[in-house]
Amino acid sequence: MSRHQHILAWLNDVASDLHAIRHDIHAHPELGFEESRTSALVARLLEEWGYEVHTGIGKTGVVGVLRNGSSTRRLGLRADMDALPIHEATGAAYSSQHQGCMHACGHDGHTTMLLGAARYLAATRQFDGTLTLIFRKGSIIPTFQAST
Numbered sequence: 001m002s003r004h005q006h007i008l009a010w011l012n013d014v015a016s017d018l019h020a021i022r023h024d025i026h027a028h029p030e031l032g033f034e035e036s037r038t039s040a041l042v043a044r045l046l047e048e049w050g051y052e053v054h055t056g057i058g059k060t061g062v063v064g065v066l067r068n069g070s071s072t073r074r075l076g077l078r079a080d081m082d083a084l085p086i087h088e089a090t091g092a093a094y095s096s097q098h099q100g101c102m103h104a105c106g107h108d109g110h111t112t113m114l115l116g117a118a119r120y121l122a123a124t125r126q127f128d129g130t131l132t133l134i135f136r137k138g139s140i141i142p143t144f145q146a147s148t
Contacts, residue, residue, distance in 0.1 A: 010120060021045075022112040023094035029083030029101045029108070032138030035060040038081045038111065042135045045115055049122035051133070060137040064118060069128030076132040079114035080107045080139040105140060 002008075011018075021041075028037050039060045046053045051064035060081075088095050088102035096102040103109075118133050 007120070010123075011116070014116070014119065018112055018116050021115060022108050025081075025108040025111055026092075026103045027094045027097050029096050029098055029103045030060075030081070031085060031101060032082040032140055033059050035081045035137050039135070039137070042081070042111065042115065046118060046133070049119055051118065051122065058137055062135040064133040064135075066118075066122060066131045066133075067129075068125045068131075071129040073129035074132065075127070075129065076134060077114055077117065078134040078136055079110045080105075080136050081111050082107060082138055082140050084140060107139075111135060 025038055025041070030036065030038055039055060039062050042062045042064075043053050043055050046062070046064035051066050054063040054065070055061075057063055082105075083096075083101050083103045084105050085100055086102050086104050087100050088104070114133060114135065121127060121131055
């Protein structure tokens with residue numbers, strides 16, 4: 001058995017949950033500094049999994065903290081949550097429900113991947129120290145305007 005086989009088995013067990021989270025976030029994209037629904041979802045899940053949760057960081061950012069063992073070591077992991085001001089025309093069952101806004105940048109997947117890691121680390125506690133998860137708001141900020 002591979003040394004990481006237990007992780008693959010765990011991922012197989014929670015894959016449908018993670019797909020559902022990603023599809024939900026994708027269907028409800030929010031532009032930078034407007035990620036209130038996504039932030040609430042992230043905070044609720046982190047709390048369910050036993051994290052100390054801090055909300056409202058920079059308006060809509062979320063930080064989850066999980067401590068295990070006695071080490072003073074710390075690890076921080078980050079994901080972006082915001083979407084782009086683009087009309088979605090994919091036709092996917094989980095297409096954006098917000099006209100003119102979509103997760104064309106992959107942040108729905110980015111957020112879901114960090115939530116997956118958060119769930120795994122909370123369930124297994126296979127670390128010694130403090131884990132800080134940063135769900136960042138507003139990483140995509142338009143720096144130009146189209147000329148007319």
